């Protein structure tokens with residue numbers, strides 16, 4: 366069974382919803398910024414072709430049934446200000462990996478925390494995930510802080526896990542289990 370589509374998730378200041386072609390102009394601002402893509406596995410977008418190639422790649426993942434590519438829409442301005450990706454869905458283990466990006470002018474306002482928390486609520490409570498995991502470069506202070514602040518557990522370091530634009534670097538591995546997630550109204554429980 367493919368990963369179920371994510372219905373729009375309403376948080377206080379943002380909505381997390383499925384990406385569409387119309388979002389690419391807004392997302393160009395986000396992903397065209399070298400500060401934003403510094404720790405990401407892809408280069409900054411420089412053109413509409415780069416944006417289109419990204420969407421095609423994400424559509425392919427979604428069609429494989431293993432991913433949901435979402436955007437963070439700022440409700441007051443109706444702008445797409447970032448993205449959340451659920452990927453590497455493993456159905457037998459009810460496990461999925463999490464990634465997220467926010468435009469630089471929106472940093473440090475609690476917006477990523479709001480969007481990622483709402484996505485985790487949805488993934489645990491509506492999609493029935495048992496475990497959500499994430500990999501973060503140890504030098505990425507903001508991302509490490511975000512996950513810790515949400516209650517993800519730092520489970521270990523994978524040494525020299527990646528070689529890429531940032532040279533060779535370690536990965537912090539984080540995980541959160543359904544039974545540990547304490548969202549208001551969420552009855553998610555770890556499956557036996």
Ligand SMILES: CC(C)(COP(=O)(O)OP(=O)(O)OC[C@H]1O[C@@H](n2cnc3c(N)ncnc32)[C@H](O)[C@@H]1OP(=O)(O)O)[C@@H](O)C(=O)NCCC(=O)NCCS
Nearest residue numbers: 465466467472473474475476477478506507508510511514
């Ligand atoms: C990671 C990212 C999404 C965080 O977005 P943000 O909206 O600034 O984060 P928030 O304001 O919601 O803050 C969440 C927590 O992280 C902390 N934090 C945010 N930026 C921080 C920084 N630069 N240094 C230390 N702590 C930081 C906040 O204080 C907050 O802590 P709390 O939970 O204890 O209150 C954003 O920096 C980003 O898009 N970075 C580039 C893309 C990226 O690296 N993605 C992750 C790849 S693994």
